[in-house]
Amino acid sequence: MLIKAIGAFIVFFSCAACGLYLSLKDRFRAEELKEMKRGLMLLKSSIGYSSKPLYEAMIDISEKTENTVSEIFEDTGRLLKARKASSVGEAWRKTISDRRSRTYFTKNDTEMFSAFADILGGDDSKCQIENIDSVIDYIDKKAEELMRKNNKDARLFRSAGVLGGILIVVVLF
């Protein structure tokens, strides 16, 4: 009986935790996108107003940003500095795909970021800045969409997690 009760307890809390995680997932993604936007804006100002090499600018940005976004900028900067990648696009793509499992970015996000890096470092600064602006627009749109979706779905996932947990316990107990 005691083991059954412990099992029921574990099932209930697992379901509630799953619901809570699902309700927070979109918010985490929105926060990460905003951090990436911050990094890109810093990169934009570096390209526009300073004459630093790109790898140095990226390492500087990694110090000003947080979490995985900081790691993405740092790794790309280090890869470029060590000349382990043939182009900026390759270094950026490699870092993004390495860090993908540790971020909340979706496939669409990573594809957008990868496409952006192809132009980075190759063309004139005006073209690069326009390219960064288009990625920032994408981030703004996605972040707004996510916040709207999160407001609608967060309560649903939390309630569904708790109720689903109780339901499974009742059915199996």
Next chain:
Amino acid sequence: MDINIVFRIAAVGILVAVLNQVLVRAGRDDQAMLTTLAGLIVVLYWIIGYISELFGTIQTLFRF
């Protein structure tokens, strides 16, 4: 017949009803319907034995 089954069916009914309302309010009518259907199937699975027993009893009642 175990009386516990009555309380379990009541609990499932209440939970499925609340879950259904939560899903409908969130605009997920399809999932709400699926949840209700799942609840119904679970409860039917529990009581199918008793229903069969009831039919057997009625059959023996009219067999002289």
